[in-house]
Amino acid sequence: MKMMDLRVTVNGRPRAWSIAPGELLLDVLRREGFFGVKRGCEQGECGACTVLVNGRAVNSCLMFAAQVEGCDVLTIEGLADNGKLHPIQEAFLDHGAAQCGFCTPGMILSAKALLDRNPHPTEAEVREAMAGNLCRCTGYLKPVEAVLAAAARVAEEVGP
Amino acid sequence: MFEKVEAFHRPTSIREAIRLLEGGTGRAEVVAGGTDLVVAANSTTRILIDITRAGLSYIRKAGGTCTIGATTTMAELEASSVIRGLAGGILARAAATCGSVQIRNVATLGGNLANGSSAADVAPVLLALDATVVSADPNGRRQLPVAEYRKLVRSLLIEVLIPNPPGGKRCGWSFQKLGRTALDISLVNVAAGLKVDASQRVTWARIALGAVAPKAIRMATVEEHMKGRMLSAVSIAEAAEGVMRAVRPITDIRASADYRREMSGVLVRRALGECAAQAGVAL
Numbered sequence: 432m433k434m435m436d437l438r439v440t441v442n443g444r445p446r447a448w449s450i451a452p453g454e455l456l457l458d459v460l461r462r463e464g465f466f467g468v469k470r471g472c473e474q475g476e477c478g479a480c481t482v483l484v485n486g487r488a489v490n491s492c493l494m495f496a497a498q499v500e501g502c503d504v505l506t507i508e509g510l511a512d513n514g515k516l517h518p519i520q521e522a523f524l525d526h527g528a529a530q531c532g533f534c535t536p537g538m539i540l541s542a543k544a545l546l547d548r549n550p551h552p553t554e555a556e557v558r559e560a561m562a563g564n565l566c567r568c569t570g571y572l573k574p575v576e577a578v579l580a581a582a583a584r585v586a587e588e589v590g591p
Numbered sequence: 592m593f594e595k596v597e598a599f600h601r602p603t604s605i606r607e608a609i610r611l612l613e614g615g616t617g618r619a620e621v622v623a624g625g626t627d628l629v630v631a632a633n634s635t636t637r638i639l640i641d642i643t644r645a646g647l648s649y650i651r652k653a654g655g656t657c658t659i660g661a662t663t664t665m666a667e668l669e670a671s672s673v674i675r676g677l678a679g680g681i682l683a684r685a686a687a688t689c690g691s692v693q694i695r696n697v698a699t700l701g702g703n704l705a706n707g708s709s710a711a712d713v714a715p716v717l718l719a720l721d722a723t724v725v726s727a728d729p730n731g732r733r734q735l736p737v738a739e740y741r742k743l744v745r746s747l748l749i750e751v752l753i754p755n756p757p758g759g760k761r762c763g764w765s766f767q768k769l770g771r772t773a774l775d776i777s778l779v780n781v782a783a784g785l786k787v788d789a790s791q792r793v794t795w796a797r798i799a800l801g802a803v804a805p806k807a808i809r810m811a812t813v814e815e816h817m818k819g820r821m822l823s824a825v826s827i828a829e830a831a832e833g834v835m836r837a838v839r840p841i842t843d844i845r846a847s848a849d850y851r852r853e854m855s856g857v858l859v860r861r862a863l864g865e866c867a868a869q870a871g872v873a874l
Contacts, residue, residue, distance in 0.1 A: 432594075432597075433597060433598070435599060451594070451596070452593075452596045452597060452598050452599035452639065453592070453593025453594060453595070453596025453599070453636075453639065454593070455592070455593070455629065474630055475626055475629075475630065475690070475691075475693070475694055478691065478693060481693055487666070487696045488692055488693045488696060489693050489696055489697055490626075490693045490694070492629070493624075493625050493626050493629045493630070493694075493697070494625055494629075494697065495593075495599060495622060495625060495629075495639065495641070497599040497601070497639075497641065498601075498622070498625070498641055498643070500601065541692065541693070544692070559692070560692055562691050562692070562773060562774055563690070563691020563692055563693045563694065563774065564691075
């Protein structure tokens with residue numbers, strides 16, 4: 432198999448990786464140790480593999496790794512700032528919004544993409560933004576509450 | 592899944608994309624959002640051609656015609672003021688129902704058409720808007736009405752043209768979709784447009800449905816039947832019955848043919864009701 436080079440920024444750090452031309456972003460990120468990117472349905476249904484590419488939430492199971500050449504990728508590992516949790520992460524803790532935790536990275540990244548664009552969303556907007564992230568244990572009430580609670584704090588602490 | 596892929600190309604122009612496609616005939620697949628392609632996981636694919644950097648992401652309006660590049664995403668259609676202002680925003684509404692945020696951030700207008708699903712949400716809307724599809728191959732470009740468009744092996748979908756639709760306060764538009772959940776593939780979808788005169792007679796009508804035939808279909812006979820008649824609850828009920836007779840749905844894992852037929856009538860009634868309300872006709 433002829434490999435190809437991939438230059439991509441992941442969690443703020445430039446990387447140069449060697450990938451197979453048909454590899455999916457999910458597989459490459461996990462191989463490189465980003466295990467917060469979860470392998471769920473691999474059909475673009477569950478959202479457990481959600482990452483942000485140039486600030487937009489995508490299912491990494493449906494994207495070829497070669498498509499993120501030159502892009503900025505954020506995984507859950509890159510969200511905390513020097514050990515200080517992001518306000519959305521804090522809010523998930525405060526509200527008991529994680530149970531087994533499998534869907535949590537994807538949920539938090541979908542929420543971040545939303546709040547970066549719309550710092551004061553309505554509950555309906557939060558539910559719409561997170562509709563592509565399925566949870567099989569906690570349910571949706573607490574994550575939605577957590578995102579709404581985080582919205583005010585994100586605006587204060589992170590700024591525009 | 593794609594272990595046998597030998598090359599991944601990211602052409603930066605249409606010309607380069609077409610040349611790559613020509614060189615890879617039978618072994619190459621065009622990639623845009625990947626949301627259908629990756630799930631289908633065709634193991635014979637050896638070459639992937641990512642066209643999202645080929646300059647096909649744009650929404651332009653000139654001389655009344657709206658031109659949309661093939662790799663424009665559903666999220667871009669939803670957010671575009673041009674698309675939201677076009678024909679009651681029915682294309683923006685259809686784009687907003689194409690799956691989750693994660694899907695809509697990458698899924699493209701051209702991909703939705705080229706994938707050829709009978710349930711493609713943009714297809715009935717483009718039929719109702721009299722859209723044409725521009726595709727290109729090494730011999731040049733060609734333009735086809737959206738109803739006649741089919742994906743061809745050596746040809747690349749470039750853009751979609753939407754002529755200036757009827758407007759004014761006696762005009763109304765609607766997009767209706769039925770799925771089990773908000774993110775579901777459509778069991779039935781409907782796009783409709785109506786224009787009436789001062790005495791509330793229908794002067795122009797468009798009704799198109801998806802997921803009820805091998806591909807999205809326009810209900811030309813029903814449209815003709817509405818023309819010249821007063822727009823009323825009775826004429827809408829007649830149109831819905833006409834649609835139920837004309838559709839050819841199948842039974843599959845998502846719904847039975849009978850259910851789809853019944854819901855075709857329900858959705859057409861809702862769609863025409865919404866059109867009537869926008870056109871200022873009290874039913």
